[in-house]
Amino acid sequence: MNFSHLNQQVYGMPQVVKQAKVSVCLITFKHEDYIQTCLDSILAQKTNFDFEIIIGEDHSPDRTASIVKAYADKYPDKIKAYIRPVNVGAKVNFLHCFFDCQGEYIVHIEGDDYWTSPDKLQKQVDFLDCHPEASACFHNAQIIYEDGTGREPSVINPVDQAPWIQSSDLLQEREAWFMATASVMMRKKLVKTLPEWFFHSKSGDIPLYVILAEEGPIGYLPDVMSVYRKNEGGMSYTDSIKSATFIHNRIFMYSKINEYTQGKYQHLIQPILFEYHLLLTRITENEHSFFKRLYFLIKASAHSPKKLSQEDWKNLIKTYVFTADSFLAYLAFRKKMNRFFGIRG
Template sequence: MKVSVAMITYNHEEFIAKAIDSVMMQRTNFDYEIVIGEDCSTDNTRNIVSDYQKKYPDKFRLLLNEKNIGANRNAEQTFGSCTGEYVAVLDGDDYWTSPYKLQKQVDFLDNHPECVICFHNVLMFYKDGSHECHVYCPPGQKEFSTVEDLLEKGNIIPTCSKMYRRGLLDHVPHWICSLKMGDWPVDILHALYGKIGYINEIMGVYVIHQTGMWFGIRQNWEEKNKANIEVYEKFYDLLESKYKRIIKRILHERHVDVAEQYEDMGKLTKAKEFAVRSVTKYFVMSTRSFKLLLRLYVPALYKLLKSLKLEPMTWE
């Protein structure tokens, strides 16, 4: 089997048929299978995917969980059941727009054996109309990225765009399931073994809605930053020393981000906690953290130095 399409779904009755149809429309010169991890939905999702499987029994394999196991474990189980040389990922509430998406990504990976992941651009669609539709990847997105890029820039790869080499997925450690940042940590682990290739073409839609699996974390800045810090701390312990300097600086910046958010909210005790940790835990001091500590602990001195426009950085 050349490609497995891994679909992760839970309570997606409104979206799942469109997602599946976007896979079924693919035009390829190879065979592909569709492996669906259905995580004990409470709506009609299971009946919908079962109907597709009955209609196309040779194309679909269903993993019907008897109880809800959560998005990460469901993904791990679904990936583990894939048999293709490559694994394309599609959440049940997203969909593809190009009938040649799979073919183009397979051709790319076949022609670039140094790449372990291939991805492309997608549109971000907000179902509630709260934001204008926009592209996920910036105009300057590089054709080839590295693990350093994933650490520096964060989650640059939209889930519905990625295609993995399956061999590495077989070795993803189980502790990944405990993290709350989706498949970004999986991408980091892959990038330790090769490059990440990018096709500069919009071939999918990432749908954002209130019942989405990661919506709560994205909307709650505290949870988002906590999950983000957790990932970096895990990789700080795991990765070799040449990456630790990058991670230390990023962890310092993330703690300062959180401290400033708490400061703006008037939660000064929490602000001080994160401000102090940003320096003492990672042994990093920056102009930004120095000014933050002055504001929190000796505000009178901060105001005086700012009025005199002394360094650092003119006290803007």
């Protein structure tokens, strides 16, 4: 996919770091209350190498753009900022900046998150330099809940988190929640080109991490070095799975991952596809349609992790197809068909 038409949106004439070891890909939209903290945490990094900051500001309706411009003016030797005249969407905004990164290693952070250790970049670079077999590495992170739930801050990774991650681990842990976006550092050479299907996936993290893991294991550092804000502005996974568009895209993504990995993890992907097809029987768009629900149940059965018995089918139909509304719709349809064919009863 070509993003060159977006290059003209760069702000000012930044002095790009010629020999940047690390590129920080910063994506921001409506982050006026957070972006300064994020940028300060990046600029506070103590390293024995140069790094660049590539910012994609996606036409925010608040003061985010003006804050980004002020930092770009102050640090032209570090920051290259793209100020979008129109909103291009999170995925395009990220990919344009991602492919503009010049460093040997790339890290990605969103404007409402921030780093808590000034040694974060140095520690991760040292790790990857010492482990050429690793495709990437990530570290522990703290979650701060600003979503109105009142939950206390917590860390993402448990004390017994495995030191190395493989593709199978990513596919067993749905949505790759154990890898905070702002904690990941990857080798650019492994993701210079990406398969076409990647650009059509709503999720960027899951397929990207699988693509990396197929090139080499992903290392884990137990240090807590970043904060992930869980705020009210974002759409949660729980909200997303109520959307048919979201579910269909997840089915597409996991099907393509299965093809990309040549079926090596089919035993892990099939149950995921089974569950997503079952979810399609539960969403609002299909709740009144007996036949749509039955259709998606049949589609789900093709991905069942086990051969379905007659009893399994009875239980699945009872659970996922026969709601009061869909059953009444079915009866009305059957009545119409009987009338059409002159069948009584």
